[in-house]
Amino acid sequence: MIPTLEWLPTGVNFLDQTKLPLEETYVLATSYQEVATVIRDMIVRGAPAIGVSAAMGVAIGIDRSKTTTLDALTAEVDVICDTLAATRPTAVNLFWGIGRIRDLYNRLVEGGADIATIKKAVVEEACQMYDEDIAACKQMGAHGAALMPKTGTVLTHCNAGALATCGYGSALGVIRAAIERGHTIDVLADETRPFLQGARLTAWELMKDNIQTTVLCDNMAGHLMSKGRIQAVIVGADRIAANGDTANKIGTYSVSILAKEHGIPFYVAAPWSTIDLATLTGDGIPIEQRAATEVTHSNGKQMTPDGVGIENPAFDVTPAKYVTAIITERGILRAPYEESIRAMTAQEQPILRS
Numbered sequence: 001m002i003p004t005l006e007w008l009p010t011g012v013n014f015l016d017q018t019k020l021p022l023e024e025t026y027v028l029a030t031s032y033q034e035v036a037t038v039i040r041d042m043i044v045r046g047a048p049a050i051g052v053s054a055a056m057g058v059a060i061g062i063d064r065s066k067t068t069t070l071d072a073l074t075a076e077v078d079v080i081c082d083t084l085a086a087t088r089p090t091a092v093n094l095f096w097g098i099g100r101i102r103d104l105y106n107r108l109v110e111g112g113a114d115i116a117t118i119k120k121a122v123v124e125e126a127c128q129m130y131d132e133d134i135a136a137c138k139q140m141g142a143h144g145a146a147l148m149p150k151t152g153t154v155l156t157h158c159n160a161g162a163l164a165t166c167g168y169g170s171a172l173g174v175i176r177a178a179i180e181r182g183h184t185i186d187v188l189a190d191e192t193r194p195f196l197q198g199a200r201l202t203a204w205e206l207m208k209d210n211i212q213t214t215v216l217c218d219n220m221a222g223h224l225m226s227k228g229r230i231q232a233v234i235v236g237a238d239r240i241a242a243n244g245d246t247a248n249k250i251g252t253y254s255v256s257i258l259a260k261e262h263g264i265p266f267y268v269a270a271p272w273s274t275i276d277l278a279t280l281t282g283d284g285i286p287i288e289q290r291a292a293t294e295v296t297h298s299n300g301k302q303m304t305p306d307g308v309g310i311e312n313p314a315f316d317v318t319p320a321k322y323v324t325a326i327i328t329e330r331g332i333l334r335a336p337y338e339e340s341i342r343a344m345t346a347q348e349q350p351i352l353r354s
């Protein structure tokens with residue numbers, strides 16, 4: 001399995017996704033500040049991977065703290081959490097990952113645990129979240145495989161694969177699971193301007209698994225749909241509001257409308273940690289704005305005239321009405337999403353182990 005990130009005795013080791021597909025190199029983060037930089041610079045990216053990375057960031061910050069009193073440690077934990085929370089705004093998994101370690105820390109302090117016990121427990125929790133993320137991807141695959149065409153072409157946007165998770169992938173995990181169950185699927189990967197997660201990352205990881213993959217420019221999907229070349233669309237998600245509106249990589253919204261127009265099912269695959277019950281509709285989802293240079297430059301070369309205006313929102317929101325189903329590790333959600341999400345939230349869930 002592709003090692004997206006890994007807890008090591010020396011730190012948290014990240015496959016540098018900014019260097020793919022040409023170089024497979026790693027960045028070892030030895031402090032919470034370095035983990036924050038890795039997330040902000042998109043060395044690691046993809047909502048589920050960001051969530052676990054942030055949890056590991058909090059854990060490494062606590063584990064490496066030199067403070068000797070609980071009061072001082074608690075003050076430091078505030079700074080650690082705030083630093084990591086300021087890295088990227090859209091993927092709710094970031095805040096979920098930080099919150100889970102923070103909650104554990106608070107419970108341990110209230111329970112009278114000493115610093116050594118706390119350090120051990122937060123590291124174990126972060127590593128458990130890593131295992132749970134892989135298990136959740138496998139479960140999404142098990143639930144979603146039957147929705148994929150028995151034979152046909154599936155379009156995906158951005159990278160919701162092993163690289164966007166701790167392994168196996170959310171949207172690409174469903175495709176992998178379908179192929180493992182005997183489906184004959186080839187993948188169309190939108191290049192996903194401007195950061196090229198589709199062209200660089202989805203193509204790289206699917207080729208590694210010998211899954212037939214074709215990269216297309218973002219403006220080509222409509223043409224191919226009109227020619228009957230696409231049987232399903234599946235994407236990941238960075239945040240799903242309580243009504244099913246889904247934030248995902250910029251361009252997803254356009255693909256969803258094209259799919260609707262052509263009668264092609266449009267699926268979202270995401271772990272439960274991507275569902276944000278506190279955000280009622282897509283209007284409440286913060287959209288990350290990234291640097292203009294991602295648009296103005298390609299491989300260091302300037303592509304636009306000096307002084308031209310630039311837009312670079314990193315995400316858009318697909319209204320729930322365009323989403324055929326949301327595949328989670330708990331099961332498949334269908335419209336009306338307020339009700340199906342509420343019903344599945346109430347269900348008791350087993351702890352997943354990879």
Ligand SMILES: CSC[C@@H](O)[C@@H](O)C(=O)COP(=O)(O)O
Nearest residue numbers: 045046047158160164236237249
């Ligand atoms: C599985 S993570 C969400 C993905 O579906 C992906 O499309 C995405 O938007 C990731 O954004 P990124 O900016 O690369 O972190």
